[in-house]
Amino acid sequence: MPELRQDPVTETWVVIATERAKRPxxxxxxxxxxxxxxxxxxxxxHEAMTPPEIMAYxxxxxxxxxxxxxxxxxxxxxxxxxxxxxxxxxxGNDFYHLQAGYGAHxxxxxxxxxxxxxxxxxxxxxxxxxxxxxxxxxDLRGDKNLRYIQIFKNHxxxxxxxxxxxxxxxxxxxxxxxxxxxxxxxxxxxxxxTGECIYCNLIKREFLDGERLVCENQDFxxxxxxSSRSPFELWILPRQHHSDFDALSERQIEVLASLLKExxxxxxxxxxNPPFNLILHTAPLDLEAGxxxxxxxxxxxxxTIFAGFELGTGIYINPTPPETAAQFLKVxxxxxx
Amino acid sequence: MPELRQDPVTETWVVIATERAKRPxxxxxxxxxxxxxxxxxxxxxHEAMTPPEIMAYxxxxxxxxxxxxxxxxxxxxxxxxxxxxxxxxxxGNDFYHLQAGYGAHxxxxxxxxxxxxxxxxxxxxxxxxxxxxxxxxxDLRGDKNLRYIQIFKNHxxxxxxxxxxxxxxxxxxxxxxxxxxxxxxxxxxxxxxTGECIYCNLIKREFLDGERLVCENQDFxxxxxxSSRSPFELWILPRQHHSDFDALSERQIEVLASLLKExxxxxxxxxxNPPFNLILHTAPLDLEAGxxxxxxxxxxxxxTIFAGFELGTGIYINPTPPETAAQFLKVxxxxxx
Numbered sequence: 001m002p003e004l005r006q007d008p009v010t011e012t013w014v015v016i017a018t019e020r021a022k023r024p025x026x027x028x029x030x031x032x033x034x035x036x037x038x039x040x041x042x043x044x045x046h047e048a049m050t051p052p053e054i055m056a057y058x059x060x061x062x063x064x065x066x067x068x069x070x071x072x073x074x075x076x077x078x079x080x081x082x083x084x085x086x087x088x089x090x091x092g093n094d095f096y097h098l099q100a101g102y103g104a105h106x107x108x109x110x111x112x113x114x115x116x117x118x119x120x121x122x123x124x125x126x127x128x129x130x131x132x133x134x135x136x137x138x139d140l141r142g143d144k145n146l147r148y149i150q151i152f153k154n155h156x157x158x159x160x161x162x163x164x165x166x167x168x169x170x171x172x173x174x175x176x177x178x179x180x181x182x183x184x185x186x187x188x189x190x191x192x193x194t195g196e197c198i199y200c201n202l203i204k205r206e207f208l209d210g211e212r213l214v215c216e217n218q219d220f221x222x223x224x225x226x227s228s229r230s231p232f233e234l235w236i237l238p239r240q241h242h243s244d245f246d247a248l249s250e251r252q253i254e255v256l257a258s259l260l261k262e263x264x265x266x267x268x269x270x271x272x273n274p275p276f277n278l279i280l281h282t283a284p285l286d287l288e289a290g291x292x293x294x295x296x297x298x299x300x301x302x303x304t305i306f307a308g309f310e311l312g313t314g315i316y317i318n319p320t321p322p323e324t325a326a327q328f329l330k331v332x333x334x335x336x337x
Numbered sequence: 338m339p340e341l342r343q344d345p346v347t348e349t350w351v352v353i354a355t356e357r358a359k360r361p362x363x364x365x366x367x368x369x370x371x372x373x374x375x376x377x378x379x380x381x382x383h384e385a386m387t388p389p390e391i392m393a394y395x396x397x398x399x400x401x402x403x404x405x406x407x408x409x410x411x412x413x414x415x416x417x418x419x420x421x422x423x424x425x426x427x428x429g430n431d432f433y434h435l436q437a438g439y440g441a442h443x444x445x446x447x448x449x450x451x452x453x454x455x456x457x458x459x460x461x462x463x464x465x466x467x468x469x470x471x472x473x474x475x476d477l478r479g480d481k482n483l484r485y486i487q488i489f490k491n492h493x494x495x496x497x498x499x500x501x502x503x504x505x506x507x508x509x510x511x512x513x514x515x516x517x518x519x520x521x522x523x524x525x526x527x528x529x530x531t532g533e534c535i536y537c538n539l540i541k542r543e544f545l546d547g548e549r550l551v552c553e554n555q556d557f558x559x560x561x562x563x564s565s566r567s568p569f570e571l572w573i574l575p576r577q578h579h580s581d582f583d584a585l586s587e588r589q590i591e592v593l594a595s596l597l598k599e600x601x602x603x604x605x606x607x608x609x610n611p612p613f614n615l616i617l618h619t620a621p622l623d624l625e626a627g628x629x630x631x632x633x634x635x636x637x638x639x640x641t642i643f644a645g646f647e648l649g650t651g652i653y654i655n656p657t658p659p660e661t662a663a664q665f666l667k668v669x670x671x672x673x674x
Contacts, residue, residue, distance in 0.1 A: 001437055002415070002417055002418060002420075002437075002438025003436075004417075004437070004510075005429070005435050006433070006435070008434070013512050015438055017414075017415075017416045019415055019416070079339060079646070080352060081339060083338055092343075096542070096563045096564075097343040097345070098342050150649050150650050159645070160644025160645065161644075169646070173341075175350050175652075178350075179650050179651040182651075201432065202432075227433075278645065279645050279648060300648055305497040307498075307614055308490060308616050309416070311637055312489050312514070312614070312635075315512075315515070
């Protein structure tokens with residue numbers, strides 16, 4: 001029987017299409033052509049190919065020289081940019097609203113290693129990446145024209161990565177994105193009804209049910225969400241309630257780095273390096289959502305195509321139940337190593 | 338200056354990323370490998386490769402035989418299906434809601450011609466396709482368990498078409514899709530404030546501005562919307578207010594067929610057969626939205642990849658302003674012929 005499952009926060013539906021049920025092996029696809037390091041702007045010695053760096057962690061070397069471990073640069077083709085035009089002012093008319101594309105668009109180069117990734121980085125390297133993300137977030141928080149900071153990562157050409165050298169991106173926007181507004185609305189409604197955080201209760205449910213859990217440690221948990229939009233979708237949540245990503249302590253960063261390594265070793269290894277988007281969801285900068293919102297990471301594999309039905313309805317068709325996906329990701333680590 | 342433009346109905350934002358500005362020629366890509374007719378389940382003589390037909394227009398031949406002009410069959414791998422389980426009943430628990438995937442999933446084969454499309458079909462052929470879509474819509478309206486009928490078309494593998502023979506799909510759902518709910522909410526809010534249909538006023542604006550118009554006739558208009566999510570996005574609206582697609586008269590079907598032919602000749606010709614999704618937006622079956630909702634078609638080319646930023650925020654980054662796109666689509670017809 002095909003199922004319609006509802007996301008408890010946003011109340012949107014997904015179709016778990018059992019008639020189309022696919023096994024993990026059905027998602028194998030030819031490896032993408034690698035471009036290599038020669039023309040890669042993120043490799044050592046190519047620092048001049050990017051705009052001048054915003055910051056870098058570097059045991060050696062001067063600015064815009066090799067020697068860094070994590071390097072942050074402006075996006076060469078920014079979607080949004082700090083401009084003289086003020087944020088939030090309607091430059092359109094009474095019917096069509098337009099505002100200046102005020103904001104920031106940065107690239108966080110994860111490592112000097114062209115072929116490393118979140119499964120193969122050292123724990124120390126991932127710790128440094130998370131620290132850089134947090135530090136850039138905290139710095140941009142000071143700009144009162146900004147309302148949201150979107151941190152994300154595209155992996156693989158199918159998932160929108162135009163450069164293969166591992167990197168995160170950060171886009172700071174002068175508006176609160178609709179996806180976040182919907183989560184905030186749902187979480188606030190639940191909080192007003194129950195006095196509790198819906199994500200905290202969701203974590204409790206997942207530990208109770210158990211069948212969608214993939215891995216966990218003392219501070220974080222990774223599981224396939226009940227209403228997964230995509231085969232092998234994974235959410236990573238802090239087990240302790242917190243609305244803001246940039247409140248992460250040094251110790252929590254270390255513990256998260258460890259969970260990311262296990263999660264990505266399972267995920268990338270057992271699905272043979274699938275294309276994916278990794279997306280941070282956190283509270284807006286100018287909204288008091290501390291009581292009811294809960295920051296988290298969403299990992300969306302791009303193994304199916306979001307086509308006319310998904311674009312037209314906002315309902316996703318997923319051929320792999322999350323229980324099946326979690327079971328596969330749980331048992332497969334022993335086979336990988 | 339990059340711009341943030343707001344959709345007047347849903348109030349969501351798009352980024353018109355002038356820093357990434359692309360010309361139409363930048364979207365040229367290698368033609369997709371054609372699979373041909375030999376194993377195509379939608380070609381004449383292969384009728385037994387599909388489930389038995391639901392209906393067909395056929396000047397000659399018996400059921401499930403050649404001779405048809407338009408043929409409607411159940412999807413072989415349906416996302417939703419009529420089941421014994423009742424629609425709308427929660428089969429999950431108090432936290433996670435689940436309902437039976439009640440519904441219908443049909444395929445409308447546009448023509449016996451494997452290589453024809455909406456630009457090359459005869460006017461009579463497109464008229465018959467529209468009639469078939471309307472007739473299937475009207476028939477399913479009788480099922481009181483259904484709340485919405487999503488008609489759409491995927492063209493090209495990148496846009497999710499697994500079969501290249503031209504076809505529409507219809508998915509009938511027991512829930513109102515969130516994309517439609519957001520449009521209804523925005524249209525109702527506007528109607529309550531002004532007593533007018535926001536889409537009717539949008540059409541007036543587009544004729545006034547002129548710069549985003551692509552083509553029009555006495556009953557329909559095609560233009561690149563102000564807050565286009567994708568380069569060369571096109572909307573087609575009936576100029577007279579109506580909320581329900583299936584209220585189309587025979588005469589209106591003929592006039593729409595004519596506008597579709599011109600639109601797709603411009604669109605497919607000048608962009609060299611791009612992948613796209615064509616999506617019908619119409620009122621839910623069980624909701625009185627006649628005063629404020631306005632049915633329409635949205636044509637979304639898949640020339641950019643919807644990646645982590647789009648999935649995470651719901652904000653689309655579009656490198657081609659709709660004014661540029663419309664100008665190109667307007668002038669290019671003479672070059673095509």
